[in-house]
Amino acid sequence: MSDFDLIVIGAGPGGYVCAIRASQLGLRVACVEGRETLGGTCLNVGCIPSKALLHASHALHEAQHNFGKMGLIGAAPAVDWGRMQAYKDDVIAQNTRGIEFLFKKNKVTWLKGWAAIPAPGQVRVGDEVHTARAIVIATGSEPAPLKGVDIDEERIVTSTGALALKAVPASLAVIGGGVIGLELGSVYARLGAKVTVVEYLDRLVPGQDGEVAKTFQRLLARQGIDFVLGAAVSGATPAGDGVSLAYAMRKDGREKTLDAAVVLVATGRRPHVAGLGLDALGVALSPRGPVAVDGRYATSVAGIYAIGDAIEGPMLAHKAEDEGFAVAEIIAGRSGHVNYGVIPGVIYTAPEVASVGEAEETLKAAGRAYKVGKFSFMGNGRAKAMFAGDGFVKILADAETDRILGAHIIGPGAGELIHEICVAMEFGAAAEDLARTCHAHPTCSEAVREAALACGDGPIHA
Ligand code: NAI
Numbered sequence: 001m002s003d004f005d006l007i008v009i010g011a012g013p014g015g016y017v018c019a020i021r022a023s024q025l026g027l028r029v030a031c032v033e034g035r036e037t038l039g040g041t042c043l044n045v046g047c048i049p050s051k052a053l054l055h056a057s058h059a060l061h062e063a064q065h066n067f068g069k070m071g072l073i074g075a076a077p078a079v080d081w082g083r084m085q086a087y088k089d090d091v092i093a094q095n096t097r098g099i100e101f102l103f104k105k106n107k108v109t110w111l112k113g114w115a116a117i118p119a120p121g122q123v124r125v126g127d128e129v130h131t132a133r134a135i136v137i138a139t140g141s142e143p144a145p146l147k148g149v150d151i152d153e154e155r156i157v158t159s160t161g162a163l164a165l166k167a168v169p170a171s172l173a174v175i176g177g178g179v180i181g182l183e184l185g186s187v188y189a190r191l192g193a194k195v196t197v198v199e200y201l202d203r204l205v206p207g208q209d210g211e212v213a214k215t216f217q218r219l220l221a222r223q224g225i226d227f228v229l230g231a232a233v234s235g236a237t238p239a240g241d242g243v244s245l246a247y248a249m250r251k252d253g254r255e256k257t258l259d260a261a262v263v264l265v266a267t268g269r270r271p272h273v274a275g276l277g278l279d280a281l282g283v284a285l286s287p288r289g290p291v292a293v294d295g296r297y298a299t300s301v302a303g304i305y306a307i308g309d310a311i312e313g314p315m316l317a318h319k320a321e322d323e324g325f326a327v328a329e330i331i332a333g334r335s336g337h338v339n340y341g342v343i344p345g346v347i348y349t350a351p352e353v354a355s356v357g358e359a360e361e362t363l364k365a366a367g368r369a370y371k372v373g374k375f376s377f378m379g380n381g382r383a384k385a386m387f388a389g390d391g392f393v394k395i396l397a398d399a400e401t402d403r404i405l406g407a408h409i410i411g412p413g414a415g416e417l418i419h420e421i422c423v424a425m426e427f428g429a430a431a432e433d434l435a436r437t438c439h440a441h442p443t444c445s446e447a448v449r450e451a452a453l454a455c456g457d458g459p460i461h462a
Pocket of ligand 1: 146175176177178179180181183198199200201204205206231232233234265266267268269314315316345346347348
């Protein structure tokens with residue numbers, strides 16, 4: 001008999017959820033993790049710490065810009081970077097300890113160390129080889145390197161270094177106007193750094209709704225962030241106390257430089273599967289690098305599965321979680337599945353940006369007949385009371401059937417609001433179903449209902 005029914009490699013959101021679920025379903029489970037703490041990139045150097053800094057810097061922004069308007073008078077707080085870092089570290093510790101507790105509670109064995117797969121059914125951790133009926137690769141991703149830019153995690157940093165800078169820099173150049181660049185760029189802008197985002201494309205956040213992206217850029221510019229769009233970065237050189245960034249404008253090839261105290265490289269991530277021994281095992285990779293899997297997350301080698309950032313699809317913690325859940329059910333003999341048509345995406349800036357389902361651009365390109373229902377937060381009383389009237393909810397519905405095809409929100413609490421639309425889509429709802437659902441007043445959620453009404457006879461408050 002094998003040592004375990006299942007060994008999961010990696011304890012990020014994909015791996016730890018898979019391990020816990022599999023154990024709940026009666027399997028004997030171990031999870032291998034080489035970091036000192038569980039939780040992977042997300043809990044240790046990603047989603048969770050960045051949300052702590054986003055929350056703290058947003059609170060500062062409120063104190064500086066909105067407290068006075070509400071009659072809250074007094075000096076705006078100063079930034080004690082050491083204490084802000086300690087707060088962030090405490091949030092990380094609470095969360096990683098929480099996973100350790102959940103492992104104990106669910107009888108998941110934590111094998112500490114870095115894993116390799118010497119043969120199907122075997123996982124080596126340090127000097128020991130453990131056997132298992134099934135192995136799940138949940139090893140996540142790492143920042144993709146950029147030619148001409150050498151990371152030192154002090155002056156030229158990835159998101160990992162950017163979360164733990166020694167001080168708030170006077171200036172920050174961000175390479176890449178994607179999710180990481182804008183989340184962390186907006187943190188440092190609010191904390192007082194002069195932030196410039198240099199983006200290869202002519203727009204921000206590729207893949208997001210174009211109208212949302214435009215509004216997003218306008219609102220971030222209003223917060224003091226500068227944008228250089230259509231610029232390809234070719235190198236970053238330490239110079240004096242800072243870094244000199246070289247880039248070329250794509251439309252005319254003009255070469256330019258930008259000096260900054262710190263450069264953040266946020267040009268994407270790549271699957272992290274080095275050291276597992278996949279080559280020797282003959283585990284097939286898909287053309288873009290990640291591990292190739294079938295609809296049941298099975299790789300080309302029997303008994304070895306893969307999920308999360310290590311396989312195709314959006315690199316999102318919750319997508320990995322859902323796959324972890326599903327593959328645990330599949331290995332336990334049940335029928336797990338993930339609905340890839342309803343995976344929300346959220347950018348945790350202020351305001352937040354959230355989306356689910358189809359983008360208008362994709363519907364247009366596919367020649368689909370659709371209608372758009374839009375509602376501005378300016379018409380929402382609750383948002384206005386919070387100085388959060390910027391932004392809108394946009395719902396896309398099938399022109400004939402009224403079925404909701406997608407939604408895009410920029411505005412207060414967008415990352416929470418999106419979920420009622422996800423649930424509606426999961427149930428195959430029409431926009432009219434949302435429009436006829438009673439929404440509490442006064443809530444920002446009413447803007448969702450109004451956008452649904454706008455797909456039909458029209459909203460009330462616009
Ligand atoms: P990204 O793919 O979101 O954005 C990278 C940006 O860099 C793109 O806009 C691209 O055009 C630009 N770029 C690439 N090469 C360039 C060059 N040489 N010069 C200038 N610009 C260049 O990648 P990002 O922000 O690094 O995030 C990595 C992954 O992590 C993404 O898949 C993202 O979804 C995920 N993530 C998700 C979060 C969330 O859901 N809130 C938070 C943080 C990361």
